[in-house]
Amino acid sequence: MLKKVLSEQFIIYGDVSMPKGFEINSLELIKSIFESLYHEKDNSFCKDWSKLDSYAREFSKIKYDICLETINTWGNIYIPNEKTGSLINVDYMNLKNSPDFTLLYGINTKDCFVKIHYDDNRCKGRSFDIELKHNMFIIFPSTNIYSIDNNQKDSLNFIQTITYELK
């Protein structure tokens, strides 16, 4: 009797653990998000974004042998009590140019929850809830619909999104 796994869904999450003195500077990332929104550009590249991107790609490779290539990035600001609708980062009309994975990174986030929807064979409409804390990242398949709940009442939450193609 043999078993063959045809498909697998997984998420990777954790803190971005940078060497002391080289931590990601939240203020620089927030500034970069504001700049990109002001200039109406998706991309918000800066030195601290580069630290995050390198960390995600390099540690995914050495820990799980997942080789990622960066596709796109943008930052979002969530006001108190804001709840997004359903989000998805693949274009089903253009799957060839869609990303394989989505990374969400919490910047000064507080009471911020991500709900990732998935199907488990005939059990449809399941979801996995995870709190996106400050300096924490979540990587999940871009084909999964997700939503973000900003439950705190008094400050903004910032989330940097990066999409990746599997190499």
Place this chain on the structure above:
Amino acid sequence: MAHFAKISEENIVLSVMVVDNKDTLNADGVEDESVGQQYLETHCNWPAHLWIKTSWSTFENTHINGGTPFRGNYAGVGNTWDSDNQIFWKTKPYPSWVKNNTTATWNSPIGDAPALTAEEIAAQKHYAWNEANQSWDLTNINT
């Protein structure tokens, strides 16, 4: 060109970066690893002491062009940096295998596999390590 391995705080190689030789020269015009490390810290946002120079022409502690080997092996992603022995180690193939600092390779605890006889070669046999039995087993190449 100089090659530097970017390592994690757990000494795992994360990537290898190529640096122009001129960016590794000290004030006297001599190649200095610490200059290259500082250059990489400035431009790649990773601490200087976690950049380790490596030689692309060193393999199993031998220089492929007959020169002086440098740090055992050319660093590859996922390799481990051993600062005590100044060697980049490939991934350990089996839990029981031990380091050979002279050749910068992993060896079985009972040594190398026996040499194949002419008959065994003709029959497409080879020795495969059996971790459970701690022995070299003669098997067919295709199995």
